[in-house]
Amino acid sequence: MExxxxxxxxxxxxxxxxxxSKEVSTPEVKSKGNYGAFEKVxxxxxxxxxxxxxxxxxxxxxxxxxxxxALRVELRKNADLLARKVYEETKLGIxxxxxxxxxxxxxxxxxxxxxxxxxxxxDYGLMVEEYAPFGVIGxxxxxxxxxxxxxxxAISMISGGNTVVFNVHPSAKKTCEFCIQLMNRTIIENKGPxxxxxxxxxPTLDTVAQISNxxxxxxxxxxxxxxxxxxxxxxxxxxIGAGAGNPPVIVDETxxxxxxxxxxxxxxxxxxxxxxxxxxxxxxxxxxxxxxIGYMKEEGAYLLEGQEKxxxxxxxxxxxxxxxxxxxxxxxxxxxxxxxxxxxxxYSRKPKLxxxxxxxxxPLVLKEQMMPVxxxxxxxxxxxxxxxxxxxxxxxxxxxxxxxxxxDHMTMFAKAIETTIFVxxxxxxxxxxxxxxxxxxxxxxxxxxxxITNVRSFTRxxxxxxxxxxxxxx
Ligand code: NAD
Numbered sequence: 001m002e003x004x005x006x007x008x009x010x011x012x013x014x015x016x017x018x019x020x021s022k023e024v025s026t027p028e029v030k031s032k033g034n035y036g037a038f039e040k041v042x043x044x045x046x047x048x049x050x051x052x053x054x055x056x057x058x059x060x061x062x063x064x065x066x067x068x069x070a071l072r073v074e075l076r077k078n079a080d081l082l083a084r085k086v087y088e089e090t091k092l093g094i095x096x097x098x099x100x101x102x103x104x105x106x107x108x109x110x111x112x113x114x115x116x117x118x119x120x121x122x123d124y125g126l127m128v129e130e131y132a133p134f135g136v137i138g139x140x141x142x143x144x145x146x147x148x149x150x151x152x153x154a155i156s157m158i159s160g161g162n163t164v165v166f167n168v169h170p171s172a173k174k175t176c177e178f179c180i181q182l183m184n185r186t187i188i189e190n191k192g193p194x195x196x197x198x199x200x201x202x203p204t205l206d207t208v209a210q211i212s213n214x215x216x217x218x219x220x221x222x223x224x225x226x227x228x229x230x231x232x233x234x235x236x237x238x239x240i241g242a243g244a245g246n247p248p249v250i251v252d253e254t255x256x257x258x259x260x261x262x263x264x265x266x267x268x269x270x271x272x273x274x275x276x277x278x279x280x281x282x283x284x285x286x287x288x289x290x291x292x293i294g295y296m297k298e299e300g301a302y303l304l305e306g307q308e309k310x311x312x313x314x315x316x317x318x319x320x321x322x323x324x325x326x327x328x329x330x331x332x333x334x335x336x337x338x339x340x341x342x343x344x345x346x347y348s349r350k351p352k353l354x355x356x357x358x359x360x361x362x363p364l365v366l367k368e369q370m371m372p373v374x375x376x377x378x379x380x381x382x383x384x385x386x387x388x389x390x391x392x393x394x395x396x397x398x399x400x401x402x403x404x405x406x407x408d409h410m411t412m413f414a415k416a417i418e419t420t421i422f423v424x425x426x427x428x429x430x431x432x433x434x435x436x437x438x439x440x441x442x443x444x445x446x447x448x449x450x451x452i453t454n455v456r457s458f459t460r461x462x463x464x465x466x467x468x469x470x471x472x473x474x
Pocket of ligand 1: 140141142143144170204208224226227228231242243275276368442443444
């Protein structure tokens with residue numbers, strides 16, 4: 001049996017009427033979707049709109065917290081399965097690393113407890129300001145962290161009292177459907193509203209436009225490349241844009257070189273370098289460069305030189321007349337060993353990372369390669385390193401790091417690079433709570449300034465004013 005929008009409205013009215021009752025019945029609104037998966041944008045938005053009204057009008061904050069906790073428990077049980085499904089569908093990255101990414105967002109994305117209240121009292125009354133829901137949010141997700149972004153966005157957005165219509169990356173749509181259905185089923189089993197999360201089964205650029213133009217969508221959140229973020233910014237709606245990065249790392253003459261090599265090798269090879277915040281190129285001060293490369297080799301990196309270097313670079317960054325050097329998508333997120341094999345290079349120990357020395361203006365330095373081929377540039381001084389790193393970062397203001405014991409060097413770089421995430425003496429994953437302090441996110445909003453997004457990013461401020469000194473006790 002199918003329900004029209006009118007039927008749904010009547011159901012909502014009934015539910016709202018029963019709001020006084022202590023017993024929370026499961027308000028499972030029947031809809032055209034299958035646990036959140038819909039054929040049409042219109043139906044996905046409509047269902048998410050009904051669900052959002054239920055969430056804010058019928059559920060207390062305590063109940064919201066309970067739903068988020070139930071989600072964490074169920075997702076934790078499925079982290080391994082989700083990681084495997086993502087790997088099998090996208091063929092990108094490393095399965096074991098994907099488990100770690102999933103656990104990070106499941107356990108370390110802040111929930112409703114992150115919403116605080118500000119209050120001011122005075123002769124003229126009581127003022128309370130709170131983080132209120134935005135409404136229905138349209139969220140665009142990338143292929144590089146497909147379910148990780150959905151989980152992270154879902155926990156943040158639902159915690160803020162919102163519901164979400166996802167336009168997922170087409171190359172990960174089956175796993176994303178599984179993930180969204182799993183979460184909706186868990187919410188319903190825990191007496192929450194149906195369709196807190198919805199998606200279109202066949203996402204396209206056209207469905208992105210339909211979602212962003214829909215009058216019931218109050219906010220757009222885009223996690224992905226620059227073109228997508230720029231397209232969303234034209235929607236005329238409040239937009240949170242989390243765009244591309246090309247994180248540079250500086251190693252200066254005061255650095256602990258062994259530690260720098262361990263950290264950079266780990267970060268740049270994690271999930272085959274498909275994370276936006278992964279180190280993408282290093283600028284190393286001349287006097288320590290050879291020693292640093294030696295330590296990278298000790299970590300297991302394969303140093304490409306001479307003909308081998310030329311061959312791999314031509315393969316991963318072919319030159320096309322009229323387009324210049326382009327990243328060969330065939331190698332994005334692929335294993336370092338496979339890249340060597342395709343180039344016909346023999347190796348004795350399977351590497352996780354290939355390294356090579358190039359000049360600072362090489363396309364491998366300037367482009368976001370998203371594969372485990374890591375360029376190292378020798379520079380004369382910290383000043384040259386900073387100048388080159390700022391050029392390579394390309395104004396993304398995303399992520400950068402430095403290995404140094406010189407506080408002045410760290411400060412000079414931080415001021416010049418202006419990135420959302422700035423890590424000192426550690427791999428850049430630490431900047432999103434994976435092995436570092438602070439909470440986790442998969443939506444790092446540099447272009448629009450929200451930074452490491454959390455539940456508060458997806459709320460709006462509302463003020464409540466009780467006039468004439470009421471409620472004061474002093
Ligand atoms: P992508 O931009 O190709 O796709 C992301 C999403 O946007 C997909 O759902 C896609 O269908 C949609 N899309 C693409 N072009 C669009 C357009 N012109 N209009 C509307 N929608 C469009 O990115 P990807 O390959 O999935 O992910 C990798 C990119 O995302 C990298 O550049 C990476 O740095 C970036 N990224 C950034 C963050 C962050 O938090 N800042 C997180 C993950 C990935």
